[in-house]
Amino acid sequence: MTTGRAHIPGLYIHFPFCRSKCGYCDFYSVTETSLISSFLEALSMEAALYREEFTAFDTVYLGGGTPSLMAPDQVEALLEMVLDTFTILANAEITMELNPADLTREDLRVLRRAGINRVNIGVQSFHDRELQFLGRRHDRRQAMKALEWAGYAGFDNIGLDLIYNLPHQSLEDWRASLMQAIALRPAHLSCYELELKADTPLGRKLGQRGHGRGSEDLAREFFIKTSGVLEDAGYIHYEVSNFAAGMDKASQHNRKYWDHTPYLGLGPAAHSFEGASRWWNRSSLQSYLADLSRRERPVEGREDLGPQELAMEALFLGLRTRDGIDLDRYARLYGRDLMRENRRQLEEWSRLGLVEIASRRIRPTRSGMAVADALAVM
């Protein structure tokens, strides 16, 4: 609600299948695509189990996994199911993640007609060498085609994902990828630093945690460069890793994660949030299917957040966004006056150019965003 958006919930659907696993990814997915139809059945059962609690959504996000592994008619059926179960408000943002390797021009036209109005394309890089390193199934040419076809199919809200700070990637390589992306004029860009998590094949192989190349200085240079190049090209750096060609093109769905708007997550390992509770589904397709065959919610865990925990989340999530934190709203919701409690600290940070404090709002600057986690520990 920081910019007057209504607190209408969002719906996330996790499609847990991939043709192959990418070395860097730690989202839950399996490669047994033969189970797709069982999954889709279970999914409609799961949705039905929530129809009393969640009635209307104004965003739907079909992520994964690789949802573009579904045949277009499966996607159509899935959206039908969603529309049958819940109310999807007019002008809702309905996003689907696409792998450039999966789609034809015709497929994209079908998806557009089925009601998808925003696509997020997993381009990751415009260099074939980098794409190979990441274990992607597509090449530069396919990435370009996917964007082109999406445009022909009538999508005017196209986002693409890129990854930076890869081993052997120079700042210049990265700038070239960014310039290529800008030339295609996507409405949205998500630029993620490669993080080597211990539980990914790449993390195990390269044996490092956190920043891909271990150097925070380099990670920072990439971060600052990304922000500079894209903002110069007219994009708004509205969250740590997200850029939009105007705030109306910012991901309406993702923003719900950052301001405690309720969301329902369906599918294995999906997370949901409502009121002051967060719960998450089983992160195993087998037990997900088993629970739903008994018509039970496939919930694995749940946490009820106390006021302090909510306040902490609002702080670190807020500091990840350009909007920052509205001090009065924060005080009203969490009973804490951040300015009064941390005046010296905040003024110091303002002097250091990490935050801007104006009209009762704390906003991180570009350098502030790079250290948002440390800022949140105030």
Added chain:
Amino acid sequence: MQNIRNFSIIAHIDHGKSTLADRLIMKTGACDLRIYKDQMLDSMDIERERGITIKSHAISLPYTASDGETYTLNLIDTPGHVDFSYEVSRSLASCEGVLLLIDAAQGVQAQTLANLYLAMEHDLEIIPVINKIDLPAADVERVLEQIDSELGLDPATHLACSAKDGTGVDEILEAIVRRIPPPRGEAEDPLAALIFDAYYDAYRGTVINCRVFDGEVKAGDTIRFMFNDSIYRVEEVGRFLLDRQKRDTLSAGEVGYIIAGVKTVSSVSIGDTITLDDRPCAQPLPGFKKVKPVVFASIYPIASDDYEDLSDALEKYKLNDAAFIYEKDSSAALGQGFRCGFLGLLHLDIVQERLEREYGLNIILSVPSVRYRFTLKDGAELYVDNPAHYPNPMSIIKSEEPYIRASMMLPDRYLGAVMTLCIDRRGVNSNMRYPSPGRVELSYEMPLSEVIFDFYDRFKSVTQGYGSFDYDLIDYRTSNLVLLDILVNGEKVDALSQIVHRDRARARGVLACDRLKDEIPRQMYKIAIQGAIGGEIISRSTVSAFRKDVTAKCYGGDITRKRKLLEKQKEGKKRMKMVGSVSIPQSAFLAVLKSDKDS
């Protein structure tokens, strides 16, 4: 008196001293073990966790021996660390014999030897007891050989037991009666009683534990503490079973307690002689030493709001720890606090831990220091135990620091390494002797400041735990001293200052900067750490600033994980002290005293 036996159990750490004590108490039926455990034994958590007994206790066990006679066996417990060696010596001075307990699997260890030497010094009957014979790894033959060759005792005199399952405990009780001599003394002579312990009871004030050598004492007597030169009227005497058992008198040869309206434990000195005011003994009992703190450090609350709580906690803590002293102090960097004196670094650790655990305080300790002596141009002599009070260097004509004589026992294979260590720590006037083949007794004179620096840790490490170490303060010696200051982002942090020998100053400065670099977490800006003598910077290091710490993705499942991580960091930050605009963790203040592992 013929039916009294006064004894201690001495052992290397973890050789089963407490278990055997429990077993003796159960066997003699002094009380139900469970209740005993709840009420008395190792009553402090820290004792149990560190496996050391910090304060002495005493208990009287009634025992009917095979000869049909009933005996009173007074078991006097002893603390087991070099910081408390004086207290151990007073406990042993109250005994006629000891059980020297040896683990059947581990055999003779460093403290076994150190304890044996102490017992021999007091001319005590020594009964070697091999414990844990029930262990699969027990090797009694090997231990018997060690008793002969390493301890120089007759292996035929040994007993074997398992304190855990009770095997051999009857034989131990019989041996205490048959082999440890009864106390000697004259009940008709003037009272002479040795204080070996005192503790604070919220209802009765100080309870004094003592061994009566001559004469007797009863309620109503006026007693005199000979060294403290103070007089009290006795309210109650008695001895310890499960709890205090009031009696009419305590007389020659007996061990028990006296309650005499003594307000604080600090009014009692361990080792002092109690006599009767109207009929004093001619001589106090030998061996008295006034225990003085030798290590000093300041304690500050992390949150200045906690100052009053800290003040209350110290007052309460002090009631039960006579060796601990404190007074108000203030630091430019850390605010209001207290300057405290300790018997050694372990004592300091214990105090810190108890303040945090029992009183729930978050505190910062400054860098520990010894007490230096300065002679100034105007002839004044100044004792300084706080680097913040280091006198103007221009006014100093002589600087001195306390020296100790370090006595070490070690297997001879470690001799080279230990000598290197001692010389490196400015040790002089070495002495060496071989009490038995393969064993070396080594002594050095060295500055106490080196011992509190990290000597003991290094010594244990180079002897792989097989060396034992003890020390006595000897005198003050001239030393070329300088004040080493630490600046954090250009601001002097007085609690990090150290007084050091000029030759060591540069190395210490480099070490302190290195250590602090590791201890001070990264912050939003670069932090410069500098070591300085006078105005001259002699060392520096830098804690780099956060560059990019934010994680790329933060969606559904990432949020909980991230929150927990940040909450943990926030918790850690609460345990840090803001100095200027830099948060310094508690650990930093002691870390500057730790040298590199490979040095």
